[in-house]
Amino acid sequence: MQLDSKVPGGPLSEKWDKHLFDLKLVNPANKRKFEIIVVGTGLAGGSASATLAELGYNVKTFCIQDSPRRAHSIAAQGGINAAKNYSNDGDSVWRLFYDTVKGGDYRSREANVYRLAQVSNNIIDQCVAQGVPFAREYGGLLANRSFGGAQVSRTFYARGQTGQQLLIGAYSALSRQIAAGKVKMFTRRDMLDLVLVNGKARGIVTRNLVNGNIETHAADAVVLATGGYGNTFYLSTNAMASNVSAAYSAYKKGAFFANPCYTQIHPTCIPVHGTYQSKLTLMSESLRNDGRVWVPKNPGDKRLPSQISESERDYYLENKYPSFGNLVPRDVASRNAKLQCDQGKGVGETGLAVYLDFKDAIQRDGKDVIAKKYGNLFQMYEKITADNPYETPMMIYPAVHYTMGGLWVDYNLMSTIPGLFVLGEANFSDHGANRLGASALMQGLADGYFIIPYTIGGYLAGTKLEKVSTDDAGFKATAEDVEARIKKLLSIGGKRTVDDFHRQLGNIMWEYCGMARSAKGLTKAKDLIAELRAEFWENVLVSGSGNQFNQSLEKAGHVADFIEFGKLMVLDALARKESCGGHFNEDYQTEENEAKRDDESFCHVAAWEYAGDENEPNFQKEALNFENVTLTQRSYK
Amino acid sequence: MTQSNGKKNINLTLKVWRQVGPNVKGRLETYQANNISTDMSFLEMLDVVNEELIINHRDPIAFDHDCREGICGMCGAVVNGRAHGPEKGTTLCQLHMRHFSDRDTVVIEPWRSRAFKIIKDLVVDRSALDVIIQAGGYISVSAGGTPDANVIPVPQEAAEKAMDAAACIGCGACVAACPNASAMLFVGAKVSHLALLPQGVPEAARRVLKMVQKMDECGFGNCTNETECEAVCPKEISITNIARLNREYIKAGFL
Numbered sequence: 001m002q003l004d005s006k007v008p009g010g011p012l013s014e015k016w017d018k019h020l021f022d023l024k025l026v027n028p029a030n031k032r033k034f035e036i037i038v039v040g041t042g043l044a045g046g047s048a049s050a051t052l053a054e055l056g057y058n059v060k061t062f063c064i065q066d067s068p069r070r071a072h073s074i075a076a077q078g079g080i081n082a083a084k085n086y087s088n089d090g091d092s093v094w095r096l097f098y099d100t101v102k103g104g105d106y107r108s109r110e111a112n113v114y115r116l117a118q119v120s121n122n123i124i125d126q127c128v129a130q131g132v133p134f135a136r137e138y139g140g141l142l143a144n145r146s147f148g149g150a151q152v153s154r155t156f157y158a159r160g161q162t163g164q165q166l167l168i169g170a171y172s173a174l175s176r177q178i179a180a181g182k183v184k185m186f187t188r189r190d191m192l193d194l195v196l197v198n199g200k201a202r203g204i205v206t207r208n209l210v211n212g213n214i215e216t217h218a219a220d221a222v223v224l225a226t227g228g229y230g231n232t233f234y235l236s237t238n239a240m241a242s243n244v245s246a247a248y249s250a251y252k253k254g255a256f257f258a259n260p261c262y263t264q265i266h267p268t269c270i271p272v273h274g275t276y277q278s279k280l281t282l283m284s285e286s287l288r289n290d291g292r293v294w295v296p297k298n299p300g301d302k303r304l305p306s307q308i309s310e311s312e313r314d315y316y317l318e319n320k321y322p323s324f325g326n327l328v329p330r331d332v333a334s335r336n337a338k339l340q341c342d343q344g345k346g347v348g349e350t351g352l353a354v355y356l357d358f359k360d361a362i363q364r365d366g367k368d369v370i371a372k373k374y375g376n377l378f379q380m381y382e383k384i385t386a387d388n389p390y391e392t393p394m395m396i397y398p399a400v401h402y403t404m405g406g407l408w409v410d411y412n413l414m415s416t417i418p419g420l421f422v423l424g425e426a427n428f429s430d431h432g433a434n435r436l437g438a439s440a441l442m443q444g445l446a447d448g449y450f451i452i453p454y455t456i457g458g459y460l461a462g463t464k465l466e467k468v469s470t471d472d473a474g475f476k477a478t479a480e481d482v483e484a485r486i487k488k489l490l491s492i493g494g495k496r497t498v499d500d501f502h503r504q505l506g507n508i509m510w511e512y513c514g515m516a517r518s519a520k521g522l523t524k525a526k527d528l529i530a531e532l533r534a535e536f537w538e539n540v541l542v543s544g545s546g547n548q549f550n551q552s553l554e555k556a557g558h559v560a561d562f563i564e565f566g567k568l569m570v571l572d573a574l575a576r577k578e579s580c581g582g583h584f585n586e587d588y589q590t591e592e593n594e595a596k597r598d599d600e601s602f603c604h605v606a607a608w609e610y611a612g613d614e615n616e617p618n619f620q621k622e623a624l625n626f627e628n629v630t631l632t633q634r635s636y637k
Numbered sequence: 638m639t640q641s642n643g644k645k646n647i648n649l650t651l652k653v654w655r656q657v658g659p660n661v662k663g664r665l666e667t668y669q670a671n672n673i674s675t676d677m678s679f680l681e682m683l684d685v686v687n688e689e690l691i692i693n694h695r696d697p698i699a700f701d702h703d704c705r706e707g708i709c710g711m712c713g714a715v716v717n718g719r720a721h722g723p724e725k726g727t728t729l730c731q732l733h734m735r736h737f738s739d740r741d742t743v744v745i746e747p748w749r750s751r752a753f754k755i756i757k758d759l760v761v762d763r764s765a766l767d768v769i770i771q772a773g774g775y776i777s778v779s780a781g782g783t784p785d786a787n788v789i790p791v792p793q794e795a796a797e798k799a800m801d802a803a804a805c806i807g808c809g810a811c812v813a814a815c816p817n818a819s820a821m822l823f824v825g826a827k828v829s830h831l832a833l834l835p836q837g838v839p840e841a842a843r844r845v846l847k848m849v850q851k852m853d854e855c856g857f858g859n860c861t862n863e864t865e866c867e868a869v870c871p872k873e874i875s876i877t878n879i880a881r882l883n884r885e886y887i888k889a890g891f892l
């Protein structure tokens with residue numbers, strides 16, 4: 001199969017308008033004849049469900065949590081970008097487009113990114129009309145702040161709870177459609193497989209998490225908005241239920257998976273404190289505006305920070321990157337923290353942390369000023385660690401935060417399976433090899449409110465769709481496969497818990513496919529994952545039965561998929577023999593240890609096609625053509 | 638065992654509500670939680686207990702959770718008689734074991750309310766809260782066609798107050814803590830969030846009437862000013878939102 005991105009011709013700024021005009025329309029009276037399944041109620045799935053229902057389609061929406069309002073999007077803190085230029089500092093659609101392509105280290109599709117920048121402004125209008133309480137200036141107009149990777153102030157925010165407020169906005173629109181009978185909401189459902197009929201996506205199989213029933217649902221098209229796969233690493237800033245299973249089941253049914261090795265590691269998270277740690281907490285990157293990062297000069301120095309004099313400290317970011325200092329981009333900051341810890345200079349009990357010190361800022365600006373800026377973050381830090389950052393430096397360490405890779409989609413957000421659309425973090429489309437802060441919320445809502453409502457119409461109007469029913473053989477067979485796997489998981493009765501396997505997978509991924517990768521390490525990881533997979537299917541212990549509320553079983557299915565998916569990440573990382581964005585391969589670096597891209601050979605999207613459990617997947621390239629920006633090497637010295 | 642940095646490990650006796658399903662009788666069962674690091678969160682402590690239960694072929698304790706950082710509203714249990722446990726303004730997932738002492742007995746029970754059926758152990762069905770929102774907890778705008786975001790100025794103070802109310806995470810602790818199992822703080826927060834903003838005004842009367850009616854239908858009790866809700870709210874939503882709800886309700890009745 002040849003990948004066709006379906007990017008329309010014509011000048012960049014006219015592509016979307018032209019495409020909208022070219023898309024076939026479903027006449028308003030006919031929309032009610034179509035059923036659409038949406039899996040996920042985060043910013044992407046929530047906004048898509050509501051908008052499709054508003055247009056008249058019949059929507060069936062699914063989520064794992066007990067309410068659509070609890071999707072992982074709720075945890076986003078910092079903000080959402082838009083090219084409004086309210087700050088009058090020279091922002092524009094073009095600048096937001098350019099910053100995003102550059103931030104993505106030139107590994108994203110120009111046309112998609114430009115469209116994202118175009119619709120960014122509509123998102124803010126939409127959210128304000130819904131009642132999202134964004135921060136405002138005294139005059140009553142919207143406030144903006146600046147964020148990493150941009151020189152303009154274009155980020156809209158609602159205190160430290162922007163994701164929550166945007167999600168409540170989408171959830172309220174969704175609730176309105178549920179009340180109107182246009183959306184049928186299925187909560188506490190785990191999508192376990194995708195059903196194809198005549199090669200088209202026509203339904204899903206879910207497990208009802210309350211009573212264990214295996215259910216089948218049919219539709220004319222399926223939309224996946226199931227979020228990212230950061231939890232492959234076990235520890236990440238993602239919510240506990242975040243999983244790759246829905247996307248992975250689509251991959252196994254023929255949807256290509258793009259750039260799985262692109263993961264974002266956020267430099268400022270609270271370090272791991274013990275084996276039983278279940279997740280990591282992000283501390284906003286804004287802290288690096290005033291905090292100074294340092295480690296002791298001498299490896300193994302275990303004295304308290306207050307006992308280490310200025311001359312014995314290494315402010316390594318300031319020393320190494322004099323012009324950007326503590327404000328280098330996320331990937332650079334993360335990698336350097338790891339380098340210091342690898343040299344034995346890490347601090348804290350585990351030696352896997354660096355200091356982020358506010359002493360000088362407090363001395364310079366006063367405690368009140370710092371409290372006003374970061375009070376809530378300092379409080380959160382103290383709640384978790386019992387340390388007071390006004391008195392002793394914070395300890396931070398990088399953590400897995402976001403995944404840029406995802407199911408491959410064309411310009412219409414359709415995967416390689418006709419009728420299967422993928423939105424939000426679950427697709428690969430807009431962030432290239434690295435995502436800029438405040439751009440994921442923008443992308444999720446762009447996809448859901450302003451792109452899928454049109455492109456799905458083009459598909460439905462232009463495709464011959466046979467009548468299907470959940471009684472058809474295809475549905476039955478898929479449900480049987482799902483049931484067989486559940487039975488298998490429950491029957492193994494081994495000696496190790498699901499979490500135990502997940503933790504081990506996480507260690508492998510973090511060690512060999514994390515912040516710094518190498519052909520040697522990745523090859524080793526491949527073997528380790530194969531061993532782990534084999535052991536899992538012989539030695540996992542899942543408690544309870546299938547026909548009940550069973551969190552151990554739910555997790556077992558997700559971890560089984562994470563293990564297989566981990567291998568795909570490793571294969572992709574091995575194949576990308578360059579460094580770019582979130583993929584740093586130690587074999588490809590400049591003399592100054594910076595990421596070295598190879599635009600000659602790797603300016604492409606890597607797309608993987610499943611070829612059976614025991615075979616290596618097939619590899620396909622989508623070449624990336626940059627007609628509007630010039631590729632440059634990043635430097636922060 | 639005290640470690641050099643003052644952090645330590647403690648042993649606890651847990652009394653946990655176990656109930657196989659909605660229509661089955663439940664009871665408190667006793668478990669030992671040994672060697673618990675005071676750095677753990679409450680849910681991590683439960684994870685440890687569950688790992689041991691699973692290894693010993695016993696049924697792990699079911700509890701809801703997701704973000705584990707106090708924002709999704711998924712977690713919650715009554716700990717020693719208090720919804721979300723002893724710390725003010727803290728969800729169960731953000732509660733750390735350093736707030737407990739060695740040899741403490743900790744009683745852990747689910748939210749109890751007529752409107753919240755128990756699904757299993759500590760997991761309850763809170764869908765009634767969604768049903769109340771569906772009755773009118775929104776501004777009726779469809780995607781597209783909205784005016785420029787800066788067309789409607791919103792006084793900063795109103796925006797801040799709306800944000801205070803909108804901070805509700807819908808966890809249901811207010812209902813669990815209320816002797817009448819009332820959902821007035823939850824409804825008050827939503828009505829206030831939208832009524833305080835100019836965008837929410839056109840539908841304000843209709844919204845409050847419908848939401849209150851639905852709240853009653855769902856079997857939530859009346860508010861008799863016990864203020865327990867405010868005391869346990871992990872987001873410290875103020876009961877002034879209930880007063881505003883009452884004002885909005887009366888205002889709507891006169892239209």
Ligand SMILES: Cc1cc2nc3c(=O)[nH]c(=O)nc-3n(C[C@H](O)[C@H](O)[C@H](O)COP(=O)(O)OP(=O)(O)OC[C@H]3O[C@@H](n4cnc5c(N)ncnc54)[C@H](O)[C@@H]3O)c2cc1C
Pocket residue numbers: 039040041042043044045062063064065068070071072073074075076077078079080162163189190191192225226227228237238239242243245246282401402423424425426437438439440441442444
């Ligand atoms: C701590 C944190 C802070 C962040 N801060 C920011 C920020 O400031 N700005 C920014 O732009 N981005 C931020 N991000 C990134 C951003 O929040 C996410 O990328 C984005 O919200 C993802 O939205 P989504 O709709 O694609 O998926 P999600 O919100 O992850 O939603 C996934 C949905 O799919 C459902 N689902 C998943 N699997 C299944 C299944 N198998 N069966 C059924 N349903 C399923 C879930 O129930 C859920 O409803 C942050 C991320 C984190 C972790």
Ligand code: FES
Pocket residue numbers: 701702703704705706707708709710711712713728729730731
């Ligand atoms: S798990 Fe999300 S609030 Fe506790």
